[in-house]
Amino acid sequence: MVNCVEFCKALADDTRQQILGLLKESEMCVSDIVAAFDMSQPTISHHLGILKRLDLVTSRKEGKQVFYAINHDNVVECCGKLIAKLDA
Amino acid sequence: MVNCVEFCKALADDTRQQILGLLKESEMCVSDIVAAFDMSQPTISHHLGILKRLDLVTSRKEGKQVFYAINHDNVVECCGKLIAKLDA
DNA sequence: TCGACGTATTGAAATCTATCTATAGGAGTG
DNA sequence: CACTCCTATAGATAGATTTCAATACGTCGA
Numbered sequence: 001m002v003n004c005v006e007f008c009k010a011l012a013d014d015t016r017q018q019i020l021g022l023l024k025e026s027e028m029c030v031s032d033i034v035a036a037f038d039m040s041q042p043t044i045s046h047h048l049g050i051l052k053r054l055d056l057v058t059s060r061k062e063g064k065q066v067f068y069a070i071n072h073d074n075v076v077e078c079c080g081k082l083i084a085k086l087d088a
Numbered sequence: 089m090v091n092c093v094e095f096c097k098a099l100a101d102d103t104r105q106q107i108l109g110l111l112k113e114s115e116m117c118v119s120d121i122v123a124a125f126d127m128s129q130p131t132i133s134h135h136l137g138i139l140k141r142l143d144l145v146t147s148r149k150e151g152k153q154v155f156y157a158i159n160h161d162n163v164v165e166c167c168g169k170l171i172a173k174l175d176a
Numbered sequence: 177t178c179g180a181c182g183t184a185t186t187g188a189a190a191t192c193t194a195t196c197t198a199t200a201g202g203a204g205t206g
Numbered sequence: 207c208a209c210t211c212c213t214a215t216a217g218a219t220a221g222a223t224t225t226c227a228a229t230a231c232g233t234c235g236a
Binding site for chain 3: 117118119130132133134136139147149152153154165
């Protein structure tokens, strides 16, 4: 149910694409994601927020940590909508 | 040969997605594209320039006019690369 | 060659985005 | 309860992006 433009905006940033690339492998908590980048924790949280608002990732709380995982179904659906829009 | 982030940046704008939507139907010259939007000619040229730099559209000059067409092959290839990157 | 037409480029203004530091909030531990 | 750890939010700043008006450039017809 995601707008194609919003989808592309969410992916129009190298850090966010890299985050999704990491989450493709396995779910990760925020501090582990932060450790993978040379960037502050709030910045990573900001990017995660953008991905989450579009349901490209899901999150689950476990104690003090928050684990993020890629939402494969929605990512694939969005890509499909994009192709349909551009290539039908 | 297009970077996935650059590809998404190019699509991260409603006007550019609409332009591609128009060109999906048939090639068009700049003034016809301009007529389809409530936007100045230089602005449309700017967006066409962005799409062209990424080879998402091709252009051909015919007299005074320049016709733009969608580059289906590259669009499809970029979408494929994106899916591969996000969903492999 | 001159003028009109179609398109591209330039320069400026407004808005948006990515990033940081500082800090708030919630969860566990002593 | 006090303290620490993990994550999110707020506020500020620098840089990027979108847009426009003005103008330059190339092409055609008179």
